[in-house]
Structures are given as C-alpha cells and as structure tokens.
Amino acid sequence: MKTLLYCVLFLGLFASCAEIKPNDDAGILPVTAPEDVESFFESYLPPSDYSYSNTSFNFGEETECFVINDVDDFKAVAPESVTLPEIDFDKYTLIIGQVVMGSPGYRFVSQSIHTDTIKVVYKNLGGASPATMTSYYFWGLYDKLKNAVNIDVCIM
Numbered sequence: 001m002k003t004l005l006y007c008v009l010f011l012g013l014f015a016s017c018a019e020i021k022p023n024d025d026a027g028i029l030p031v032t033a034p035e036d037v038e039s040f041f042e043s044y045l046p047p048s049d050y051s052y053s054n055t056s057f058n059f060g061e062e063t064e065c066f067v068i069n070d071v072d073d074f075k076a077v078a079p080e081s082v083t084l085p086e087i088d089f090d091k092y093t094l095i096i097g098q099v100v101m102g103s104p105g106y107r108f109v110s111q112s113i114h115t116d117t118i119k120v121v122y123k124n125l126g127g128a129s130p131a132t133m134t135s136y137y138f139w140g141l142y143d144k145l146k147n148a149v150n151i152d153v154c155i156m
Contacts, residue, residue: 065097
C-alpha cells in the first residue's frame with residue numbers, strides 16, 4: 001500500500017514530499033550515537049515524539065536545522081554552561097533541528113539524508129487539537145557530510 005505525503009508550507013520554507021514506495025531508497029540514516037551523546041540530548045533537547053514550545057538550544061521561531069561539523073559550531077547552538085558530549089567531528093556530522101507546525105497533533109516518524117536534504121517525516125495523529133504554533137525537535141549523528149543540508153518536512 002502506498003502512503004501519500006502532503007507538501008507543507010512553513011513560514012516561507014517550502015517543503016515537498018514524493019509518494020513513498022516500499023522499495024524507495026531510504027537515504028542515509030543516522031548512525032547509532034554513543035550513550036553519552038544520547039543522554040545529552042535526552043537531557044537538553046525535548047523528545048521528538050512530543051511537542052514543546054521552548055528549548056535552551058539557540059533556535060529561532062522558524063523551522064530550521066543546524067549542521068554541526070566541529071565543536072565550536074556545537075557550542076554556538078547548545079545551551080550555555082553545559083558539558084558537551086565528545087563527538088569525533090572528523091568522522092561525524094551532527095544535525096539538530098526544529099520543525100514549527102500549526103498544531104500539536106504530530107509525532108516524529110523518521111529522518112534521513114537524501115543528496116543535500118534532510119527529510120524529516122511526521123505523522124498527523126488526527127483528531128481535534130488546538131491551532132497553535134508548536135515546535136518539534138530532532139537530532140541525528142551522521143557519517144561525515146560535506147555539503148550544506150536543506151530541510152524537507154513531510155507529513156503522512
């Protein structure tokens with residue numbers, strides 16, 4: 001069975017999705033992060049399965065993602081005065097993102113890199129929910145990326 005993904009327009013960011021077929025290329029998936037990196041994000045970034053409107057990371061008010069390839073970039077977006085986990089930035093790229101939607105009725109499904117785009121998929125939970133700008137967060141550790149990364153938010 002095919003699932004049709006709808007295009008979403010967020011604050012000037014046009015994100016489009018194609019129809020997903022069972023044998024589609026999954027793209028580049030995040031690597032399994034070390035336990036200290038997992039613990040760091042569990043402590044300082046709200047979980048991606050729930051909606052939150054505030055985090056101590058340096059996000060603006062729009063959908064965005066940070067592509068982090070060195071410790072200085074990580075320090076620039078992380079909460080102040082926290083001990084950052086060690087990441088081998090010669091080997092890995094860290095992506096931290098925020099998706100802003102007009103409802104709290106979504107749940108994070110997946111993320112993957114396709115060429116120079118990170119595709120972040122959310123499921124619409126259906127049912128009634130208030131119309132309110134809601135921020136969702138995600139992060140992933142990837143094998144070293146050399147290109148800039150755009151964000152493509154898909155709703156299923």
